[in-house]
Amino acid sequence: MKWFELRRCWFAAALVATCCVFLGCARSYRSEVPSLASISLTGSDGRTYEPSRVVGAHRLTVFIFYAAGCPCLAAHEPRIAELQRAFSGQDVAFFLVNSEHGASPSVDAREAQRRGLSVPLLTDSDARLARVLGAEFATHSIVLDARGRVAYSGGLDSDKKQLHPDATPYLRHALEDALAGRPQRATEHEALGCALQLD
Amino acid sequence: MNRGPLGPAKQRASRGGYGKPTIRSVTHRHFANVLVTLAIVLCAPSARAQACCAGASAITPGRLELHEKALIGSQLRVAGSLGTFNSQGRFRSNPPGASEVDFEQDLFASVRWLRRGQLSLLFPLLLSRRSSETTGTELGGGIGDLNLGLRYDLVRNRELSYLPGIGLLGGATFPTGRAPEDAKQPLASDATGTGATQLGLGLALERSFARWLLSATALLSKRFSREVNGVESELAPQLSAVIGASYTVSDEFAVALFTTYNYEADASIDGQRVSGTGRRQLRLSLACSAELDAFRLHGNAFLDPPVDGAGQNQTASVGAVIGVVWSFL
Numbered sequence: 001m002k003w004f005e006l007r008r009c010w011f012a013a014a015l016v017a018t019c020c021v022f023l024g025c026a027r028s029y030r031s032e033v034p035s036l037a038s039i040s041l042t043g044s045d046g047r048t049y050e051p052s053r054v055v056g057a058h059r060l061t062v063f064i065f066y067a068a069g070c071p072c073l074a075a076h077e078p079r080i081a082e083l084q085r086a087f088s089g090q091d092v093a094f095f096l097v098n099s100e101h102g103a104s105p106s107v108d109a110r111e112a113q114r115r116g117l118s119v120p121l122l123t124d125s126d127a128r129l130a131r132v133l134g135a136e137f138a139t140h141s142i143v144l145d146a147r148g149r150v151a152y153s154g155g156l157d158s159d160k161k162q163l164h165p166d167a168t169p170y171l172r173h174a175l176e177d178a179l180a181g182r183p184q185r186a187t188e189h190e191a192l193g194c195a196l197q198l199d
Numbered sequence: 200m201n202r203g204p205l206g207p208a209k210q211r212a213s214r215g216g217y218g219k220p221t222i223r224s225v226t227h228r229h230f231a232n233v234l235v236t237l238a239i240v241l242c243a244p245s246a247r248a249q250a251c252c253a254g255a256s257a258i259t260p261g262r263l264e265l266h267e268k269a270l271i272g273s274q275l276r277v278a279g280s281l282g283t284f285n286s287q288g289r290f291r292s293n294p295p296g297a298s299e300v301d302f303e304q305d306l307f308a309s310v311r312w313l314r315r316g317q318l319s320l321l322f323p324l325l326l327s328r329r330s331s332e333t334t335g336t337e338l339g340g341g342i343g344d345l346n347l348g349l350r351y352d353l354v355r356n357r358e359l360s361y362l363p364g365i366g367l368l369g370g371a372t373f374p375t376g377r378a379p380e381d382a383k384q385p386l387a388s389d390a391t392g393t394g395a396t397q398l399g400l401g402l403a404l405e406r407s408f409a410r411w412l413l414s415a416t417a418l419l420s421k422r423f424s425r426e427v428n429g430v431e432s433e434l435a436p437q438l439s440a441v442i443g444a445s446y447t448v449s450d451e452f453a454v455a456l457f458t459t460y461n462y463e464a465d466a467s468i469d470g471q472r473v474s475g476t477g478r479r480q481l482r483l484s485l486a487c488s489a490e491l492d493a494f495r496l497h498g499n500a501f502l503d504p505p506v507d508g509a510g511q512n513q514t515a516s517v518g519a520v521i522g523v524v525w526s527f528l
Contacts (some may be wrong), residue, residue, distance in 0.1 A: 013283045069409075071450040101360040137265075160266065160528065162492055163452060192528065199359045 034132045034150060041129065042105040043122040044112035049095070051129060055144045059091035060178055062171070064156065065130060066096040066121060067138035068111060070194035072161040076139055078162070079156065081118045087175055096121045099130035101130070101197045127198040138193030140173045143178060150180045154189030257455035257488035258414060258443045260497035260522055261307050263317050265355075267526045269310045274497070274522025276303040281503070281517055284510035286475035292505075296332035299514065301325070303343070305522075315355070321346040325376070329390040339389030343376040356405045356412070368401035368418055380427050395422045395434060410447045414457075416440065435464035435477065451490040452485050455499075480513045495524040 012118040036052040043049050055061045064080060067073055084094045096119050098108050105123040124130055133142045134153065143152040154175030159167040170189045177184045261272055280299035282292040293299075302325070309319040322341035349369040356364030376392020383389055401418030417440045424433035439442035443457025459482040466476045486499035503515040 012432055158528075190266065195265060195355045195358050197357050199361070 017045075033055070034148060036129070036132060036146070036148060036169075038065075039124075039128050039132070041122040041124055042108075043095075043123075044105075044109045044117070046109070047120075049120070049122055052148070054093060055148050058093040059146055060151070060175060061093045061095070061144045062175070063095050063097050063122075063129065063133065063135075063142045063144075063183040064119070064171075065135040065138055065140045065191075065193075065196060066098045067100055067194050067196055068098070070138040072193040073138040074115075075159070075161045075163055076156055076193075077115065077117065083117055083172060083175070086172070087179075090179055092175060092179075093117045097124050097129055097135075098125040099135065099196060099198055101127075101199060127196075130196060132199055135191075136196055136198075137191040138196060140191035140193065141174075143171070143174050145178065152184060152187055154186075155191040155193075157190075158189075160192040180198055256455040257445045257486045257497065258441070258457050260488060260524055261309060261319060261321075262350075263309050263311055264526065266528055267311070268528060269308070270524050270526040271306075271308045272495075272522060272524035273307070274520055276304050276518060276520045277301070277519030278303075278501075278516040279516045281505045282513060283514050284480075287510055288479075288508045288511045290500045290505050290510070290515060291506050294332070296330065298330050298519075300327075300328045300514070301518075302327070302340075311417070313351075315352040317348075317350040319346075319348040319350075323376075323391075325391045329384075329386040329388045331386060334385040337384045337386055337388050339382070339384045339387075341377055341389060341391045344392040345375045347371045347373070347503075350403070357407055359391070361408040363404045366403035366405075368399070368403055368416070369420060370397075370399040370401070370420065372397040372399075373419070378427075391427065393422070393434070394427070395425050397422045399437075401439075412445045412447070413443070414445075415442045431469050432466065433468075436467045437461065437463040445486075454486050455486045455488075456484070457486065476512065478512045479510055481509045493526055493528075495526065497522050497524070 036050075036055060039051050041049045041051065051061075051063075054196075062083075066180050080094070082095070087094075096112075096117065098121060101126055105125075108121050108123045122129075129135075135142065139156045141152070141154065141156045142150060145151050152171065154170055156171045157167045157169045170186065173185050174187075260274065261270070263270055278301045280293060280301075282290055283292075284290050287423075304324040304326075305321055306324070307319060307321045309317050312318050322345060325343045326338070326339070328336065328338050347370065347375070351367045352364065353367060354362050354365040358364065372395075374392050374394050374396055376394075377390055378392055378394025379387055380394065381390070381392040382392070395408045397420045399418045399420035401416060403414065403416040403504035405412060405414035407413075417438065420437045422434040422437065424431050426432070438461070440460045442458055443455055445453050445455030445457075447453045461482075462479045464477045465472045465474055467473060480503060482501050482503050484499045484501040486497065488495060490498040498519065498521045500517075500519045502517045503510060503513070509515070
């Protein structure tokens with residue numbers, strides 16, 4: 001083996017690795033202060049929702065990111081409905097958000113009806129809400145308080161597409177903690193759903 | 200004196216009645232290792248409509264799926280020789296009394312680095328049974344060449360509507376196996392490595408369409424020269440390409456069809472190219488993968504088409520692989 005050849009290869013490998021690190025860091029960046037102003041979304045119920053107003057009107061608002069073909073999201077639909085029931089009457093608003101490329105209100109309305117979704121499905125056609133909130137994966141759940149502060153951002157629970165009775169209910173914990181006015185057990189967890197196609 | 204591209208010892212190993220397959224089998228095994236390493240690092244994590252990765256797992260069982268932090272796995276490969284391709288690419292069936300059956304047990308592990316990277320390690324154990332009319336039957340084996348693979352997903356599959364998933368690949372193979380010239384058995388069944396250090400760089404593309412996932416990968420490996428009995432020997436750079444399509448039958452089960460092509464130009468001795476020593480191989484594989492929570496089972500059947508032109512200086516084999524992977528979120 002020739003030393004200079006080995007050194008040249010390692011140099012090339014190091015260069016590629018460095019580029020990857022920078023690209024990875026650049027892609028993982030997201031805004032820490034969500035600005036919802038001027039975002040307007042159409043709901044599957046035909047109404048128009050302005051997240052900044054919705055958030056201000058409720059004690060807590062939950063946005064759960066949706067992807068039509070994602071089995072992880074589909075598996076979690078009963079749990080989303082269950083959470084909505086559990087926190088009904090506590091001024092907590094739940095929304096599913098479709099930020100995927102090509103999302104359309106009419107298709108989402110049909111899909112919401114077909115799936116029997118109990119939570120309004122909002123169409124985020126230009127993915128502005130997803131970008132502002134830093135959502136990359138389906139089932140990513142974000143809890144905002146009435147002042148627009150992020151109380152929790154991350155997975156709905158510790159399950160992926162196969163549900164387990166002993167899963168850790170991250171979103172439920174976040175809502176319980178926020179409503180009780182105590183510190184969050186965790187403000188972030190990894191969301192385990194499918195990658196969202198935002199562009 | 201024509202010493203051949205691989206040194207006198209390796210030539211000596213090839214002079215037995217059924218010697219040529221012996222040499223070729225070493226490369227064949229190495230090629231299999233490269234293939235498995237590729238399988239570990241290749242495909243990017245999944246996206247929405249492909250049912251969360253099941254399709255890619257059928258082609259690349261050792262890869263980390265989306266959100267997985269680490270995995271360990273093992274697979275067993277069994278292959279039987281149908282014959283050999285000569286330096287002109289003509290296929291010849293095994294001569295009477297000659298046979299070769301190869302077993303390979305791979306242990307592998309992958310771990311995530313950063314958010315989009317994977318680091319994989321493959322540790323092969325090899326066993327060969329070979330026989331010829333002149334030398335009889337022999338059994339040999341041992342540790343193969345250790346493979347280290349890296350993958351970095353610049354773009355995840357379906358992350359962007361206008362680009363396929365793009366992954367950068369890197370790999371290194373270390374000569375931990377027994378080089379052909381160090382083999383003791385007449386048919387060199389105990390040769391388990393190429394004897395050369397390799398470094399590779401590659402690119403992986405993939406795109407899903409509803410339940411279909413199409414993927415293409417290419418890896419170019421530089422093999423460093425080495426000294427064999429005082430003679431400088433160097434294998435030409437090797438190109439490995441995999442093109443495949445998988446179909447996700449359900450969230451937990453997928454089938455795939457993929458083809459692998461391996462090519463290297465003529466080797467060189469003391470800086471001189473030796474014509475007729477290049478290698479190529481075409482392999483067709485039919486695979487399936489099933490997810491059982493944290494475990495994935497996979498299997499495939501493969502065939503190197505025994506037709507003229509489908510290979511060069513290689514054995515043609517038929518075989519199967521079965522394996523299990525345990526992943527951690």
